Amino acid sequence: MIITGDDLSGIQEHKDFLSQQFEMKDLGHLSYFLGLEITHSTDGLYITQAKYASNLMSQARLTDSKTVDTPVELNAHLTPSRGKPLSNPSLYRRLVGSLVYLTVTRSDISYAVHQVSQYLSAPRSTHYAAVLRILRYLKGTLFHGLFYSARSPLVLRAFSDADWAGDPTDRRSTIGYCFLLGSSLISWRSKKQTFVARSSTKAEYRALVDTTSELLWLRWLLKDLGVSTSSAAPLYCDNQSVIHIAHNDVFHERTKHIEIDCHFIRYHLVHGALKLFSVSSKDQLADIFTKSLPKRCTRDLVDNLKLVSHPP
Structure with a gap:
């Protein structure tokens, strides 16, 4: 059992009570x-x-010293049919399952792990090569982890992005x-949409809906923990059309198919849960969760997400 908080006397009382009930x-x-x-x-x-x-x-018998600078090869796309089927896929499945758990602290491999997780039922040699690349990236960044500063202001902000039709x-x-x-990075996600978006705007807007849903839950959680959430949380998006639709109360033929989502976003905009801001693509922190990126961009985003190799 883990007990945490800033009420030291309360924690001690709680431990004393538990020790009377259980051997601990x-x-x-x-x-x-x-x-x-x-x-x-x-x-x-x-x-x-x-x-x-x-x-x-x-486990993967990765004993050499070779490392790579990015978890995914630039512009690489995995497919279900390329490569030879693995004769014994159990190792692949174990490694991928373990990599999923590793994303608890390694948000920088979330997109790569999401990609290899899609081929657990019938993995091939190309998929296994992608897993080995993730491991070689980890080998070169072994001590990367999350740092939660004691002096960080308790102000929530969000970034939302989508890679349209990327699969x-x-x-x-x-x-x-x-x-x-x-x-401090506290929540992140990389996920393939369940539908085929007919435009980049629709893909980005649905991503914005998912981000808003997570934002509302986090605001509720922070309020429950005693953190003030009275001000609107800034939500950054790099698609101007999406921001315009969210603020525009006039629907037309091109936006009818996302009208419910529009009402959802606008309701929380009006009621002060969030504010939408435009951000340039180079400053879009969520980029690392949607696509493969070049070395320099990966390094910059890892730095901005405060993934460090040792405590400051």
């Missing part, structure tokens, strides 16, 4: 839990899964979003 041992400050390694300092918390990632490389097999779009509380 106080292990002190949390340092390791289910593969998560936690380092405490006066500046904040640093959370990594370096040992867990290292064990994955051993060459079914032309479905991939959406991505991320949330930061001050400078």
Whole structure:
């Protein structure tokens, strides 16, 4: 059991009560839990899964020193039929399942893991090569983890993005979003949409709806934890058409198919849950969750998401 909070006397009372009911041992400050390694300092918390990632490389027999700079090869697209079927797919499935858990602290591999997760039923050699590339990227960034600053302001902001028709097999779009509380990354997602969007605007708008839903839940959670959520949270999007539609109360033929989503977004705009802002593509933090990116861009986004290799 993990007990946390800033009421030290209340925590002690709670521990005393539990010790009367159960046999228990106080292990002190949390340092390791289910593969998560936690380092405490006066500046904040640093959370990594370096040992867990290292064990994955051993499972894959990745013993050489070769590393890569990005988790996904630029402009690479996996397909169900390219490559030879794996004679024994169990290792592939174990590695992918473990990589999914690794995204708890490694948001930078979310898109890559999302891609390889789609081929668990019939993996091929190209899919396994993509898994090995993720592991080689992890090898070069083994100690990357999340840093939660003790001095970070408790102000929520969000980024929403979509890669329109990016899957060459079914032309479905991939959406991505991320949330930061001050400078600390607290929520993110990479997911393929369940429908085929006929325009980039529709793909981006549906991504905005998913982001808004997560935003409302996070605002409720923060309020429950005693964090003020009275001001509107800024939500950044790099599609001007989407922002225009969200603010425009006149519907026409081209927007009827997303009218319900428009009402949903506009309701929360009017009631002050969020404010929409335009952001340039180069400053779009959610980009890393929707597509493969060049080395420089990947490095910049990893830095902006505060994925660090050691506590500051």
